[in-house]
Amino acid sequence: MVVLRREIGDVLRDARQRQGRTLREVSSAARVSLGYLSEVERGQKEASSELLASICEALDVPMSLVLREVSDRIAVAEGLAIPDTIPADFVAGLLARGGDARPWPGRGVTTEDAELQPVG
Numbered sequence: 001m002v003v004l005r006r007e008i009g010d011v012l013r014d015a016r017q018r019q020g021r022t023l024r025e026v027s028s029a030a031r032v033s034l035g036y037l038s039e040v041e042r043g044q045k046e047a048s049s050e051l052l053a054s055i056c057e058a059l060d061v062p063m064s065l066v067l068r069e070v071s072d073r074i075a076v077a078e079g080l081a082i083p084d085t086i087p088a089d090f091v092a093g094l095l096a097r098g099g100d101a102r103p104w105p106g107r108g109v110t111t112e113d114a115e116l117q118p119v120g
Contacts, residue, residue: 002077006043007070008052013041015059015066029058 016026027037032051039045040055047055056063072082 002074003043004070004074005040005046007073008047008066009041009043011066011069011073012055012059015061016041019059021059026055026058030054 016023023034023038023041027034030037030051031054036045037055040047040051052066053063056066075082
């Protein structure tokens with residue numbers, strides 16, 4: 001059975017380790033205790049939305065990206081195919097409403113290329 005808190009913890013730990021940072025560095029930057037961050041990363045504690053936002057900020061990783069990775073991992077566990085593109089109608093709708101279609105700064109699509117675009 002997939003447990004959401006474990007997937008969130010795995011994604012956060014992976015992000016931290018890819019940056020070569022310690023638990024202590026991230027816990028200090030996120031203003032959360034070292035022990036609590038460790039429990040979140042091990043899937044033993046549920047992170048509140050506020051805490052998750054603070055950890056993501058400390059890691060300089062958009063929360064939307066963390067949640068997308070979690071969603072993709074759960075989809076794989078459920079045996080679902082994961083699309084690697086953003087549907088053009090979704091992007092066009094965002095742009096029509098004046099939204100920013102970029103999933104995170106420096107990436108994404110513009111009005112000139114609002115067709116299916118790879119993500120990640």
